[in-house]
Every structure is written in C-alpha cells, then in structure tokens.
Amino acid sequence: MGVASLSTRPHDLIQLKPGNQLIYSLDTPIPDWIDDSLIKFPFVVVRRQRELPCGTTLSASQLMKLVPVGIRGVERSQRYGAWLQLGSAMNENIIQPEALVRQRSWEHLPFSRQQLPVIQALKQVEPRMNQEFTKWGPTGSTGFELATRLVTIKETSDLDMVLRLNHEYPYKNARDLVNELKKLPVHCDIQVETSYGSFALEEYATNKGRKLLLKTNHGPILVGNPWKVSQLEMQKLKGVE
Numbered sequence: 001m002g003v004a005s006l007s008t009r010p011h012d013l014i015q016l017k018p019g020n021q022l023i024y025s026l027d028t029p030i031p032d033w034i035d036d037s038l039i040k041f042p043f044v045v046v047r048r049q050r051e052l053p054c055g056t057t058l059s060a061s062q063l064m065k066l067v068p069v070g071i072r073g074v075e076r077s078q079r080y081g082a083w084l085q086l087g088s089a090m091n092e093n094i095i096q097p098e099a100l101v102r103q104r105s106w107e108h109l110p111f112s113r114q115q116l117p118v119i120q121a122l123k124q125v126e127p128r129m130n131q132e133f134t135k136w137g138p139t140g141s142t143g144f145e146l147a148t149r150l151v152t153i154k155e156t157s158d159l160d161m162v163l164r165l166n167h168e169y170p171y172k173n174a175r176d177l178v179n180e181l182k183k184l185p186v187h188c189d190i191q192v193e194t195s196y197g198s199f200a201l202e203e204y205a206t207n208k209g210r211k212l213l214l215k216t217n218h219g220p221i222l223v224g225n226p227w228k229v230s231q232l233e234m235q236k237l238k239g240v241e
Contacts, residue, residue: 008046008067010198011139011162011191013095013147014084016042023066023083031080037073043148044069044084045139048198048217072144072152095147097137097162101126105146118142118157121184125159128180132173135164139191159188166195168227174205196229197221 008014016022016038024030049068066083073079104126106119113119122138129136137143140160141152169192178201181188190201197216204212204226211222214229223233 008086008094009096009164010046010048010193011097011137011143012046013043013144014046014067014069014086015093015095015148016044016084017093021085022069022071023085025081028081031073031078033073033078034071034080037071037078040074041072041144041148041150043144043150044071044082045144046070047081048215049081097139097143098135098164099137100143100146101130101137109146109149113145113151113153116153116157117155117186118153118159121159121186121188124184125181125188128177129161129163132177133163133165136161136190157186159184159186161188161190162193162198163190163201164193166227168225169204171205171208174201178202178205192226194226196223196226199226 022038022044047068047070065085067086069082069084071080071082106114106122109119119142122142138146138160139162141154141157142159144150145152177190181190191198192201192204194214197214199212199214211224212226214221214223214226221229221233223229
C-alpha cells in the first residue's frame, strides 16, 4: 500500500473534512465513543501499521489511497485504529509535528494553558533541539492540543516528541541529549524516525553494541543499526508476517 503522493508520515495529524471516509476492520468491534469523539475532535493521527482492513471490498485504486490512522477519545484508554481514504484531500489538511515548532504554536495557546508543565518543558527544550535538528516536533496529547486547540494536555502529561533523522546519530550525542532531557520538569520520550522505522532515543543511548527494537510498517524487529538494517534482519521480519 502506498501513500507517497500525499506525503503522510507517522505522527502527522489529519483534519477530517466532508467527503473523507473512515474504513474500519470488520473483525474488530467499533467502540461506542467513536462517533462522539470524531464530532468533538475531527482529527486523526497517522499510525505506522500498513496491513489492510479485514473484509474490505475496496478496489485496488482505492486501497492505494488508504492511510492507517488512529482515533483518540477523551480518556487515555480510548484509542482505536482505522484507515482513512483521503481521496482528493489537499495537503493543508495534514499537520506535521515539525510545523508546530516552526510556528511556535504554544505561543498561541491561552495564557493558562501555556503554564502547563509540559508546555513549559517544550519551551525549555526548543533552543537545544533547534540547535542540532531541523525535523522534530511534539506528538501525543501535546501535539494534538497545539494542532487542534482542543484541550487534551493534563498536568501530568509527558512530553512526547518525534525526531526525524535519516543519518546515523552518534551514541555520545544521544546520551548527552537524554541526560539533558532528564532535567526537564516532565518525563520526555523521543521517538527517532529513520527510513526503516522508529525507535526510542533513550533505548538507543543506553544500549550501545546491543540490539535495538525498531518499529517498522510490518511490525517490530531487533536490529543492530536502525539506519542500516541488514538483509538478514529484514528476512527475519518477513518471516514473522
């Protein structure tokens, strides 16, 4: 399945518009909260899974336009996977985490929301991240509220971020960054995206010389280097599918 022409990547948010069609797998019950949630929060987040929905009767051309997405409810436990058929949706419906940083979206929140610990942590870490990276941004509840202006951040929220890196990142730099992040007033989790998949920065920084869990479009796999996945490692992954 390919969606390259629409330039969607995991963690991107898509604002739903009339005509956008959500596809659900027939083998999974649809939660009661879905409809109310989509009315209140007409946004979905692009997820990594690429398997097609079970029982679909879509044509081959329609399947090529499907994007795996996640729907979130009010409660943390309310998450549900679906597929979005974008059709002729334009790219301005797609909100990337990097754009939230470029626009300094936190400055547009009400003053009271700017005082939340996770927003204060984001403002604190921004200069450090911008100094070394160009493609990074907040995800999770922080990214969702910054993109939609819908209240989702809590006092206890973690700071989740994505860092898109197509080149190998030195272990020492990763350890230094993780140590700096530990000084923030909230817990911070960075998922590093490579051309093969994503992994946790903290795991990478503390596991030099050991296998690392890489989340790919086809499932998780243990790799030696997340930027240079070997043919043997890929074969093991395919054997699990």
